[in-house]
Amino acid sequence: MPKFERWMALPGVLVLAGLAGAVNKLIYGEHALGTTAAVPWGSLIAGYVFFAAAATGAGLIGAFAHYSGRPALASIEKPSLFLALSMLLAGFGLIGIELGNPLNMIYIVFSPNLQSGIWWMGFLYSIYMGLLMVECYFSQVDPANKNLKFVSAVAVVNKIAAVCNLGAIFALIATRPFWHGFYFPLYILLTAVLSGAAALAAAMWLSARRQGREADGEVMAALGRIMLAALVVTALANAGKVFLGLTGGDPALREATAAMVSGPLALRFWALEVGLGLLVPLALLAKAGGGQRVFRAAVMVLIGVFFMRLDFVMAGQMVPQVVVEGVQHVLMHGYTPTWTEWALTGGAVGAATLLFAFSETRFDLGTGATAARGKAGGTAAARV
């Protein structure tokens, strides 16, 4: 049984809130969500995309650490696997609760539709979870096993395919111009790396603090550099998307982009996605500084990327479809997440945090927390 540490109260409360949300969703079904027939996908889908993409990004950075052989990154190899697995499980939990009939997922196997992006998502992310488990296992019992190289190589291809397909789920819907096109599969790959790096930086920093020491400066700096590079490209990609969206020929694309930059989503877009999630971390990371600065930037990036996912999912659905020429009932469809959705999202954050923390104490991730379990673990945690 994992040992309780004082700081765990916060993620623990989040998990309890998430459980309350899950019970409410089980009782009231769709009525517990803010989604409607016009906006069928809400914050739980955005939350799932957030976790699945961040898990993939963390895995990709772990693979980069593995193949690049950079000493500064060597210590994140094992934590990246366990963190990716924790976030993926949290994401699966969210989507499992969002689905109306998760038990019918058995038909993904018995009645597969290979044309469906969601089918491929189920397939690729199940493989990702399996590969992660294999990699986690080998990392503990036989890190030098020669088969591990093969597994890792397959996993890299799988990760890229999985996250690009996650984008393609949206990009292939021709009737939603804001999502449609080649842009999003690439954008989600880029921002997966961004959020994966941020999640790793946050985890490494918290792990060190848990043991009452400073995080390894070189590791934090390396993760900070990855985040900085990804932030610069993300900022350019965002600017391009907004420019093309506002000047493009498709009125529905223009309206959706306008909804984001100057409409109902504008406050969230500018304040949380651009300000908190992009510009402030850019400014923080552009200056030299210690691990704490990278940690702060990482937390901001994570919050920003969550709202980036939410804005993206929303902007694609808010503009009413033209079914009958000349008929438009509302200017924009509205959607507000309910407490159930917030509780579930918070619960997933808490669950991912606790899962990683427990795996740190249960297994040897090379972060030192395993040793701390028996010795300083409890007291060190009190200092966090």
Place this chain on the structure above:
Amino acid sequence: MAHYAMLIDAARCTGCAACRLACQMQWQLPPDVFFNRLEFREAGKYPDVKQEIVPVQCMHCDNPPCATVCPTKATYKRADGLVLIDHDKCIGCKYCVVACPYDVRQMNDRGIPEKCRFCAGFIEKGEQPPCVSTCMNNVRVFGDLDDPNSELSKKMKEKPVYQLAAEKGTKPRVFYVKRGG
């Protein structure tokens, strides 16, 4: 094999919504769930304006995006043209709801999308869907396009017809008589 389709002469519609109610009775739907709806729009230029009504329902598309995206083939297209939902296979992902360009899918209380079923089961017995039979003005004609003697086939030849949002490539099986055609 039959090739079911529907023709709607919207210019004859009075807006009484009996079709919507008949359908709700047929499938025992709660008041806020409906498989067909009436859209009202303004047409013409002042001072010569009038209101036009366009009944909308599942188009039973020949190229249905809802079925293409469904991961478990819960939404499927039958050989006779009907697009149906197998509730037992549906995972409730709502991908089909997002992908339908006609906004006709609604979630039921069991987390499964619902929409017009073209009254499968009834039509095979030779009955007409209630939205058709209840209409006092014969706005809707339902039938088999493969049967040249069906009322539908004959009516389709009488006047020019069009489909809603045909540019989306969905190949709808619900046709509309062109106004003034």
